[in-house]
Every structure is written in C-alpha cells, then in structure tokens.
Amino acid sequence: MQLPNPPRSPRSNRERTEATRHALLEAARPLFVGKGYGDTSTPEVSVAAGTTRGALYHHFVDKRDLFRHVLQREAEAVRNDIIAATPAGLSAHEALIAGGEAYLQAMAVPGRTRLLLLEGPAVLGLAEIAAIDESNAAETLHAGLAAAIGRDEEVSIDALSKLLSAAFDRAALEIDAGGDPEVVKAAMLWLVQRTLGKGDKTVRKR
Template sequence: MQPRRTNPERAEATRAALLEAARALFVEKGYAKTSTPEIVEAAKVTRGALYHHFADKPDLFRAVLEREAQAVADEIEAAASPGPAPRAAVIAGSLAYLDAMSVPGRTRLLLVDGPAVLGPSEIASIDEAHAARSLREGLEAALGPKPRAFSIPAMTALLSAAFDRAALAIEAGSDPAAFRSAMISLVERVVPPA
C-alpha cells in the first residue's frame, strides 16, 4: 500500500503534470494552436486545477518558459563549475548553452514563441534571471575589475544574441560543429588569456 500524499505533494504533482502537458503541446502545436482544454485533458486534471495554479494560458506559458530557462542555466552552471579557470568556465558555459538549447522544442519555446507571446522585454527579463545572468557573472569573473573598452552588460547582451542566433541556426539544420567553433572563437576574442 502506497503512503497517502499530502496536499502540498498533490498540488505539486498537479502543477508538474500541467507544466509537462503544456510544454509537450506548445512544442507540438505552438502556443496559438494549443487550447487550455487540451492541456487539462493531456494533464488528466480539471480546468479548475489549471486555474488554481495559473491565472491564464499566458501565465502557464510563462511558467513553462521559466522552467526551460532554469534548465538551461543549470546546465551552464554545471559545465562552468566547479573548478575551471574563469576563461575556461566561460567557454564551457558557452558550449553548455548550445547543448542545452538542443533539447527538442527548447529553441522554439524560448527563442521563437516566447518573444512572440510574452514580448521581448519579458523574455529579456527571464533570460537575465537565468542564462544571461550566468554569462554576465562568467564575464565578470574572467575579465576582472581591470579597465576595458566595453561594458560587461553590453557585451553580455551582444554575446547572448549571438548564442541565440547560433541556437536558431543549429535548430534550422546548420552544422552544430561550425557554430560551436565560431562561438568559442568569439568568446576567446572577448576573453583573452589571463
């Protein structure tokens, strides 16, 4: 006999089921063509359960994107620590970003549908809390406090855009090795050896 789950455990299981079902449908059909009745049916929960956990479909979509962005940041941080020298950590984190974005559906969610549904500023905020934060912190550690010809926040934004373009190109069928090599070359120019 299985032990009975507590209310918080049941609530977390329901939320997780909604996020998983929504992610699968958003990847398969896109945000616009996915309905909330389809999501609750796939999650095997009631419509009331959906609205208990999320205000509306955009709120659920935002939660899916937050979870995806956190997964990307976790992979970057795992690759970049512990131990490598700051420059090596930035390079390892860069490659980890491209690997993390190769998870099926992730590029579409974060780089195509996300900006279209939530708008560029909200996506930028999500990115800043996750992958862009990791990149900025890596650049700060690798470049140190010495004077430089550019600001770290500006360079973070530019490199983030380059990483996103690389992920989109790879998703569209371009050679991943060529983009990985180009991204390493770009990062090495920004972060010279100590």
C-alpha cells in the same frame, strides 16, 4: 508472526498540489512545441494532464501564465546545465568556454529553441522574455565575463554580455534551423576566445 505492512500515508495536500502542477506543465510543453501557443487550448492541456480545466486555472491565471511557467522551467534547465558544466576548479576563461558549449548543447533539446527564442518573445514580449533570460543563462554569461575580463577594462560588461548573449541565441537558432552544430559551435567559441583576447588554443577549426 509477520505483522502487516503499515498503511501508506496519504499524500499531503501540498504533494497533491505539486503533482497536479507538475502534470500540467509536463502536458503543456509538448503541446506548445508541437502546435504553437496560439493553437494550444487549455482544455487540451487539462485532458493531456489528466486533470480538470478548473485545476489548471487554480494553478495558473490563464494560458499565458501557464506558458510563462513552462518557459521559466526551460530557462532554469539551461542555467542548471551551464552551472554543472562550470565547476569551481576551472579558470574564468575555461568556464566561459565550457559554459558556452553547455548553453548550445542545452538549447539543442528538442523544442527548447522554439519555446525560448521564437514563441516566447512573440507571446510574452521582449521585455518579459529578457527578464527570464537575465535571471538564468544571461546571468551566468555576465558573471563569467566579469570574472574573465574584470571591471577595469574600457568596455561595459553589461553591454558586452547582452551582445554575446544575442550571438549565442543566434547560434542556437542556426543549429535549430539545420546548421552544422559543430561548425556553429566552433565559430561561436572562436568569437568568445577573440573577445577574451586569447589565441585560438581551445577551439580547433573543424
């Protein structure tokens, strides 16, 4: 005799909370990308997420807070892609090149450049968006430069990291604006090679 399947355990409050939060973030992203922050309303996000406006304000203080969390997820995704592309077996120089390529590829995800490099600074301000970056992609770049160059050189790793980070962001913007991805990537990695004082053996002219 076949016993009936046991009833499924109801989802815990925590699981329901996480599911609602995830749905709101997933619904908000395409709206912020497609319409921009200013033209996106919280009722729109709630409807797209299949929940209530009250639920949105239970999870996020306001629209700006929701936007901040969307950007945080995007920045973490970029960081994760960089880490995945730089396994422990690579040399410090190889890791910088691989990480740079991974950054540009990660930023090519539709809407990501607009969110992190255009809308983000305009809505959150330069200081807040810099803090998000510094705990994600910029942190990996800083660590990579410190490993490749060392801390006894006559250059500030902090300053160099910020300058190269700005160059990578500009490269991502150039690609997003329609520039040839391969040409831009080759130029950016050429710059990294020259910064490391290495011959152009990794980056081939295209």
